Amino acid sequence: MGQPLRIGLVGAGAISPAYLDTLTSLDGLELVAVADLVPARARAVLERVPTARVLEVGELLAAADVELVLNLTVPRAHAPVALQAIAEGKMVYGEKPLAATAPAAAEVVSAAERASLPLGCAPDTVLGTGIQTARKAIDDGQIGTPISATATMVTPGHEAWHPNPDFYYQPGGGPLLDMGPYYLSALVTMLGPVVRVSGAASRMRAERVIGSGPRRGEVIPVLVDTHVTGVLEHQGGVLSTILMSFDAVGSRASRIEVHGDRASLAVPDPNLFDGDVALRRLGGTGWEILPVSAGYLGAGRGYGIADLAAAGSARPPRASAMLAYHVLEVMERLLESGDSGGRLAVHSTVERPEPVPLQELPKRAG
Known part of the structure; x- marks a missing residue:
């Protein structure tokens, strides 16, 4: 997968520990920054990833070393955070739903397409x-x-x-x-x-x-x-x-x-x-x-991010925004x-994602 994908986490609530398990175990992913409206929750992430920085949301979305924004905010904030991240030139992977409503989700999908940026969304359980x-x-x-x-x-x-x-x-x-x-x-x-x-x-x-x-x-x-x-x-x-x-x-x-x-x-x-x-x-x-x-052996929350990183420009991510929309x-x-x-x-449609061959993603040493 080359250099690790540098990730900024927005929203360090109840689901974030499951994602941190993946971010700290896979060789191709690196958490570099975290932001939360409750600063104590953001600081708590540093116990798992001491090399990450705690930033304000706007600072994280604009940070030069953040390549992908992991959007774990509440559903009503999914679309606004994603749209701002895309405007800053970032890839986005979000928790479900992609947005609070289908029209808002369509806006996020269109913005990512115009910017030629990969956009992924949970659930990635389908990749297991x-x-x-x-x-x-x-x-x-x-x-x-x-x-x-x-x-x-x-x-x-x-x-x-x-x-x-x-x-x-x-x-x-x-x-x-x-x-x-x-x-x-x-x-x-x-x-x-x-x-x-x-x-x-x-x-x-x-x-x-x-x-x-x-x-x-x-x-x-x-x-x-x-x-x-x-x-x-x-x-x-x-x-x-x-x-x-x-x-x-x-x-x-x-x-x-x-x-x-x-x-x-x-x-x-x-x-x-x-x-x-x-x-x-x-x-x-x-x-x-x-x-x-x-399927991906031993998969957990966040494997959709690793799949997105592995895809590059060769194919759409399997846990794609179009599937979520x-x-x-x-x-x-x-x-x-x-x-x-x-x-x-139903007005929208989507191609079935490519199947996942049986495989194990590279794990971080130690």
Whole structure:
């Protein structure tokens, strides 16, 4: 990969330690600066990376030695920070969603294209061995012709464990926008883009009670639908059924299943990078675990940055902004369909990212 990619981190909140694990372990990445609106959080990063500098956000975005801005701010700040970084000539990799709305995400994508700058976005879990091994099984014809898929995420709600769960129940929250990017990114990676959606949604309760932390027992309002279901029509005809809920207790169903005319495939949790992929063949007697055959071994949050760095100008990053933008529009259209009761077209599209051959990225010595 040549010289390490020099990275400036904006936003040192709860997700940042997972990214720091990757930034400090891979040979091709180097964290050189960090900024956060809470200076103590930025300074805490220096315990992991003492060579990094603590800067103000504007200073970091303009710093000459920062080549890529890792944008881990809150969702409403994703687009403003990305646009300012692009204006300063920086590559950007951000947490999901790419922006708070699809129109804002489109603006970020257009700005990066005009500046000829690579732009990546989480989730990069699709680059791990779990989803990539499943994709290879599909691409190799092991399930025959793909017919349908199911994606299921069921939980009674994050207020049971999260000390400040308000944002999950405010506009921009809800189970689909919270967890949907993992499931939809996996479905698009395996089966291709979505062209139409049909959705329905409901809201079981008008209030939730915080179950942990200093605000335990506090009642918060629910302003969004908390149970979303729908059908996604993929280009080529595959139908995916999706269920995202903060209202139900749990599910024994596989997180994702893909069905073909010759076999069915059980796909591991798309919020993780690995996990067993199981296949049940037509006429077979049970499920068989497939050997790991594709993806980045030992991957973690931030491998999408390493993939972007390795791509250079040869190909788009696999955890691309276009994939994130398409997924965001699919989710918004699904929610609109739930409100209107209609079957709605998805206007954006995206090429399936290139598959990831089975490989291990170079690790830093020591």
